[in-house]
Amino acid sequence: MNSTLDGRNILVLTSNFGTETDEIRIPLATLREAGAKLTVVAPETGVVTTLERDRERGPEVPVDAAHDTVKAADFDALVLPGGTLNADALRGDETAQFLTRAFAADGKPVAAICHAPWLLVETGLADGRELTSVPTIRTDLINAGGRWVDEEVVVDDSAGFRLITSRTPDDLDAFTTAIIDALS
Incomplete structure (x- = not known):
């Protein structure tokens, strides 16, 4: 096992239904392989029902805790998987x-892939930042003050925290590498 992220705790924030299968399972596997401890949280305990390409049910992912029981202070980074319904x-x-x-x-660090940057819009965290996403929410990010670019991963350190964004499941290698780099 790679020990690059030994001692690092990463929070994965998701809903209980509609998370893109690969966008939660691959980061979980890759970051655990790098030595991180990952905690999956959702509004309710139980499981996350994933979807493959927003259509077909995928495997379930166990939820470690309800999201209202955790604190950012206990973690080193936040990962936001995508999926239209989840986001x-x-x-x-x-x-x-x-x-x-x-x-x-x-x-x-806050890392968001695919549709997950919608949460950045709602929180005001897209404003003034360079970022990427699935192309269908490009206008939402621009209207929120973001500078959208079509790249597999974008890392923006301009506002006091590292923002890592990525487009689609095809970009997961670059996405997880950027998360590892941010915590190494």
Whole structure:
């Protein structure tokens, strides 16, 4: 096992339904392989029902705790997996908004892929930042004051915390590498 991230605790914030399968499972596996301890939180305990390409049910992922029972202070980074239904649910969730803002306020990395940057729009964290996402939410990010670019991963350190964004499951290698680099 790689020990690059030994001693690092990473929070994965998701809804209980609609998270893109690869966008939660691959970061979990890759970051654990790098030595990190990952905690999956959602509005309810139990499981996350994933979807493959927003259509077909994928495997379930266990939830370690309800999101209202954790604090940003206990973690080194936040990972926000995508999936249209997941991201839409989280952007309207006040606890998810609070947690995301808390990571940014503490100067800790926030990593969001695919549709997950919708939560950055709701929290005001996209404003003035260079970022990427699935192309269908490009206009939302621009309207929120972001500078959208079409790249597999974008790392922006311009506002007191590292913001890592990525487009789609095709970019997961670059996405997870950027998270590892941010915590190494």
